[in-house]
Amino acid sequence: xxxQEFKELYERCTSGNCTPEEQELFEAYRDNFDLSDMxxxxxxxxxxxxxxxxxTDLHKRLSKNQIKPLIRIRWWAAAAVxxxxxxxxxxxxxxxxxxxxxxxxxxxxxxKPGSNKATLTLAEGKQIVLNGLHKGHLFxxxxxAVNNDIDSSVTYQKTTAGISRSSPPYHVLSTPLGxxxxxxxxxxxxxxxxxxxxxKFPINFTGxxxxxxxxxxxxxxxxxxxxxxxxxxxxxxxxxxxGTHFNINAYQxxxxxxxxxxxxxxKVYGKNQTPGVPEVIIKPNxxxxxxxxxxxxxxxxxxxxVAWKEGRILFKNADIHDVMRKISxxxxxxxxxxxxxxxxxxxxxxxxxxxxxxxxxxxxLDDINVKQNGRKLIVSP
Numbered sequence: 001x002x003x004q005e006f007k008e009l010y011e012r013c014t015s016g017n018c019t020p021e022e023q024e025l026f027e028a029y030r031d032n033f034d035l036s037d038m039x040x041x042x043x044x045x046x047x048x049x050x051x052x053x054x055x056t057d058l059h060k061r062l063s064k065n066q067i068k069p070l071i072r073i074r075w076w077a078a079a080a081v082x083x084x085x086x087x088x089x090x091x092x093x094x095x096x097x098x099x100x101x102x103x104x105x106x107x108x109x110x111x112k113p114g115s116n117k118a119t120l121t122l123a124e125g126k127q128i129v130l131n132g133l134h135k136g137h138l139f140x141x142x143x144x145a146v147n148n149d150i151d152s153s154v155t156y157q158k159t160t161a162g163i164s165r166s167s168p169p170y171h172v173l174s175t176p177l178g179x180x181x182x183x184x185x186x187x188x189x190x191x192x193x194x195x196x197x198x199x200k201f202p203i204n205f206t207g208x209x210x211x212x213x214x215x216x217x218x219x220x221x222x223x224x225x226x227x228x229x230x231x232x233x234x235x236x237x238x239x240x241x242x243g244t245h246f247n248i249n250a251y252q253x254x255x256x257x258x259x260x261x262x263x264x265x266x267k268v269y270g271k272n273q274t275p276g277v278p279e280v281i282i283k284p285n286x287x288x289x290x291x292x293x294x295x296x297x298x299x300x301x302x303x304x305x306v307a308w309k310e311g312r313i314l315f316k317n318a319d320i321h322d323v324m325r326k327i328s329x330x331x332x333x334x335x336x337x338x339x340x341x342x343x344x345x346x347x348x349x350x351x352x353x354x355x356x357x358x359x360x361x362x363x364x365l366d367d368i369n370v371k372q373n374g375r376k377l378i379v380s381p
Contacts, residue, residue, distance in 0.1 A: 111356040111375060114195050114330045116152035118181035123169035130154060130181060142168060144186055144203045153182040156203055168202040175216075178332030185212075188223035189230065192309050195329040196251070217249045219309050222264075237290040240267045247306050253325060256291035260305040268295060313350040320344065320368065324379060331356055338380040 009025065012018040120128040120138075128138065130148055138146045143160045154173065175181050175193050183191040186204045193199060197216025205228065214234040222230045224243025232239040234250035235257045244264025250257045259268050261282045268288040269279035280288045280295045287300045307314035313326050323346055324335045330352060346366065350359055363370050371378045 111331055111333055111372075112178075113353050113356070114178040114180060114332070116181060117179040118154075118173055118175045118193065120154060121172040121174065123171065141203060142166075144168075146203075152180075153184065155184040156186040157184075158186050158204060166206065168204045168206055170200055170202050172198060172200045174198040176332070177329055185210075185223075187225060187228075187230075190221040192219040194218065194308055195332075214248055214250055216251055217247070217308070219245075219247045219306050221245050235290070236270065236293070237288075237295070238269055239288075240269075241265070247302075247309075249305070251325075251329075256289050258305070259288040259290075260300060260302050261286055262302045262306065270295065307349065308352070311352045313352055315346050315348050317345045317347065320346075320379065323363075323368075324377070327359060328377070331359065332375070334376045336376055336378045338378060341379065341381055 009018070009022055013023055117129075117131045120130055122128070135148050135150070138148055138154075140146070140159065143158060145157050145159050147155045147157070149155055173181065173183050173193060175195055175197050177196045179195055181193050183193065183199065183201075185191065185201060187210060189210075191199060191212075194217035197214070197218060199215075199218060200213040202211075208228055210225070210228050210230045212230075212232055214232055220230075220232065220241075222241050222243050222245070226242055230241050230243070232248060234248050235252070237250075237257050237259070239246070239248065239259055241264060244266060245262040246264075246266050247260045247262070248257070249260075259266065259282065261284050263284055266282050266288070267279055268282065268290070270290075270293065278295065280297045282288050282297050285299060285302045287298050287302075287305070289296050289298060301316075304314055304316055308326075308330075313330060315323055315326070318326075320341055321337075327333070327350075328335045333356075348362075350362060354362075360370065360372065369380050371380075
């Protein structure tokens, strides 16, 4: 069977659109799957164990309808390795004979994966660039010590006990496109800030509540304090918790604000309790969706919405615009769309440390027509 014939057969069978005869033929290929003719490298792992996992994976894919995966096959063994192991870079190393990922250069520009970098803006407007150059103690203000512990985290720590009642100054931590950073607030709450995001916060929490403002995306692990609820305002909605783990996606170019809960309980309502927008209480693996001034909740796989925090760009039933938005934020590239694009949806993931050249290969393997012009990607039918 030629590659193109197998490719078409694979797509029909995994989407549930094949005939019984085609299903039988494909299952025969699956059952007779053999990696013995494939050159093996240590990065692949144990050959027998991987072959077993590949067959199991394919059996699952044949037993249920699947939408088009993000990573498409070149040939049988490579597809199985990609699907079962998520070994994107391993497979590309095998095909390209290149064991060291390279950045993609075009027109004098080098596109690299994102990294730990942010800017801390103080109340008086002074800015401190956090990129690994400023480590250790930064300053002390109003009995709060500010330290850049490592090259990816800034910490606010009270130096005296008790709760001050004076109004504290506010600071702003911002990550650029292609940046991420971690923040520990004065109450012990930890915040992971995704690319192109901003959080405004007091250097110390006073009064009866703890309030921060978010633009973009962040993951929160809130320190428990039953006497002072923790609140996050973001793009017209307000999230209130006592102590819990959750993620908020509030990018301006998204069509909705999404609050996803991993642990605890969260109350979400319209900012300033907007009349006509009832509150929503979500539990783990539920998501509050704020769209067109309306709140709703759905059941989700919460872990999928914090994959970015674990170093993965994850796509689940994503359209081409969603795919490109996530890539453009992390690699800091502009995306231009030309022509009428299809309605295909994509599943898959890309390691956030993948070289940009690898990302382009993955997109092109899935028949996404993308061209690079400097730091601009042009997507067309």
